[in-house]
Amino acid sequence: xxxxxxxxxxxxxxxxxxxxxxxxxxxxxxxxxxxxxxxxxxxxxxxxxxxxxxxxxxxxxxxxxxxxxxxxxxxxxxxxxxxxxxxxxxxxxxxxxxxxxxxxxxxxxxxxxxxxxxxxxxxxxxxxxxxxxxxxxxxxxxxxxxxxxx
Numbered sequence: 001x002x003x004x005x006x007x008x009x010x011x012x013x014x015x016x017x018x019x020x021x022x023x024x025x026x027x028x029x030x031x032x033x034x035x036x037x038x039x040x041x042x043x044x045x046x047x048x049x050x051x052x053x054x055x056x057x058x059x060x061x062x063x064x065x066x067x068x069x070x071x072x073x074x075x076x077x078x079x080x081x082x083x084x085x086x087x088x089x090x091x092x093x094x095x096x097x098x099x100x101x102x103x104x105x106x107x108x109x110x111x112x113x114x115x116x117x118x119x120x121x122x123x124x125x126x127x128x129x130x131x132x133x134x135x136x137x138x139x140x141x142x143x144x145x146x147x148x149x150x
């Protein structure tokens with residue numbers, strides 16, 4: 001019996017975002033954020049959305065590319081048709097992509113941006129206290145796992 005050198009598995013290559021598909025980059029340890037992603041998975045009947053945690057190499061790279069902090073994830077990043085959305089505008093962009101009746105969330109655009117950002121910031125800064133935080137990213141469902149990149 002010969003001793004063969006132990007082969008190490010090839011390192012995982014980060015998946016590349018396909019810009020033709022909407023992408024949500026979210027805080028993977030935030031209970032509220034993960035719940036929102038599970039809701040989008042359930043409502044996205046066409047399975048267009050893809051997801052990445054902000055803590056993943058792809059998520060961090062996208063946060064840096066769009067000028068967002070990578071030491072705290074007080075916003076999500078939504079990419080739709082090569083356009084980046086953050087804060088409440090990201091939520092509105094997601095809802096608009098899901099069709100009716102969810103598209104009605106676009107009515108929030110009548111609020112001035114400073115007010116939209118203020119509302120979003122109040123929830124984002126208190127999300128761990130209000131909804132909790134996980135010690136690590138949870139194991140995603142099979143349906144989410146097939147749409148999770150990065």
